[in-house]
Amino acid sequence: SPDGPLHVTARHGVVLAAGGFPRDIPRRGELFPRTPGGRDHWTLAPATADGTGIRLGESAGGHVRTGASAGAWCPVSLVPYRNGRVGTFPHIMDRAKPGSIGVVSTGRRFVNEANGYYDYVTALFEAAPEGEPVQAWQIADARFVRRFPLGMAKPRPVPLFPYVRSGYLTKARTLGELARRCGIDEQGLIDTVQRFNTAARAGVDPEFGRGSTPFNRYGGDPSSHPNPSLAPLERGPFYAVRILPGSFGTFAGLDTDARSRVLDDARHPIAGLYAVGADQANVMGGHYPAGGVNIGPALTFGFLAGRELARAEVEATR
Known part of the structure; x- marks a missing residue:
């Protein structure tokens, strides 16, 4: 009192x-x-x-x-605002949309990105290399960001430039350049995307089974064929947003x-x-x-x- x-x-x-x-x-x-x-x-x-x-x-x-x-985990990204404040954005549905994947610093995927937010962070705790911060990057191509949100960044007609300028999004002409700018293993990311793209075109994900459950497909895009959860990342420029472990509560x-x-x-x-x-x-x-x-x-x-x-x-x- x-x-x-x-x-x-x-x-x-x-x-x-x-x-x-x-x-x-x-x-x-x-x-x-x-x-x-x-x-x-x-x-x-x-x-x-x-x-x-x-x-x-x-x-x-x-x-x-x-x-x-x-904790009740949720993947988040940090949003820098022009007034100096930093916001915390929860990645709920963007991870499930076709044309985006999550990777750790080795360039490798670590989870079925279309599963629940709790599963994403639990897998990240296990996959982030020891001695490094627990972090991931959600990677997407130009086709994805025109149609879907990538974290706080909104799809067309909202411009992406403010998110790139603030550092929230990293943008690059090629996957190799994107990897270098983010601190991701360059060849690891290139190899991962090549494997993912080959399988995604056939509508499957042999590594993590993305798109194999009704929950995954519900979070995807019904216009994406043959699997609503999967699409290749192949059209530059490419974008990345850094993902950190967060929570809704305890x-x-x-x-x-x-x-x-x-x-x-x-x-x-x-x-x-x-x-x-x-x-x-x-x-x-x-x-x-x-x-x-x-x-x-x-x-x-x-x-x-x-x-x-x-x-x-x-x-x-x-």
């Missing part, structure tokens, strides 16, 4: 719902993969999601449960029971303390089976916590 400490007494309980810890740099450094300084990560969450709720729960005897993954959180009650180290409920949303360890156990795995549990366990407190209110008035 601006006037000093404010003491609030809760009659029936406290619900922690402060947004998890995607902005808590020390805890990110402990729980996120390949973040040696804790700052090697770019989240889409607001600055207020700084882990306060989880720390409060720990101070009352709760503990953090991680599961298979601490999966790790306070351990709770099925009634949203925070558990102590012995897995006993702490009287009157509840955690929901991203302050609660996600019920999916750190997996990402589909979109909404942050929102669905937040709604469900928020309802359960509310019902518990309503029940306590009724019992107190009897």
